[in-house]
Amino acid sequence: MSRLRIAEIFGPTIQGEGALIGEPTVFVRTGGCDYRCSWCDSLHAVDPAHRHLWQAMTTDAVWAEITRLSRGRPLTVSLSGGNPAIQDFTALIALGQAQGYRFACETQGSIAKPWFAQLDTLVLSPKPPSSGESVDWPAFDACLSAAKGAAQIVMKIVIFDETDYAWARAATDRYPALPLYLQPGNPEVDPATPVNPQDLSDRLLWLVDKTMADGWFAPRILPQLHVLLWGNKRGV
């Protein structure tokens, strides 16, 4: 049986971002990413320097850990990373959904997988200029096509500055039917350094003020709730 490369499995905690904010969730964070965002808050699941901490697990072992953490009570499982779309979650999603669990996935939209169609929620998070990455839109559109059949597809964009904001506005014009979430970027991602709550709230306020002043009423604007509660602590 092929194995899944897993950086960490944690929870239950609350989903801190986007459409499912506040929802009790177990996170499965995969190891490995095809991107290197300058501000990535999960480098321990991206940079191969940390790969000695990643585990090759069977689907059954991942499922056993999800049921242990959730005490067998169905909740939402969020597949994140790294880029979970590098790997094959067909069997895990089928196993969990048969027991009443729901599955969400967070991905940047660079790699499409058939199992996207099995998801309850697909969160596509195309990366703005501040990330240093650039979006392959045909690949992004392939993710949307692959996800036809998923119960819910949403877009979530991180905004650090004016350039990101202008980019997000233009990029999302092409997808008027996709529910859109904006979240301010967190500039401090080192787990050993405390976040600055005033700076985070200033960034949120700037984004809210700007969006309202522009009369851009498509997005919902949310902080990273888990960062407000726990800073950059891992495993929450």
Ligand SMILES: C[S@@+](CC[C@H](N)C(=O)[O-])C[C@H]1O[C@@H](n2cnc3c(N)ncnc32)[C@H](O)[C@@H]1O
């Ligand atoms: C760590 S990524 C993993 C999933 C996938 N690679 C992606 O980027 O969508 C999960 C979410 O965290 C967001 N994120 C990463 N670093 C962040 C930061 N410094 N501030 C705000 N959001 C961040 C990403 O944009 C993405 O929406």
Ligand SMILES: Nc1nc2[nH]cc(C(=O)O)c2c(=O)[nH]1
């Ligand atoms: N509580 C909590 N919410 C989250 N939403 C997205 C996360 C992620 O890193 O994918 C995340 C995370 O790591 N923790």
Ligand code: SF4
């Ligand atoms: S795509 Fe996601 S996991 Fe990969 S480097 Fe960017 S924020 Fe981090």
Ligand SMILES: [Mg+2]
């Ligand atoms: Mg995160």
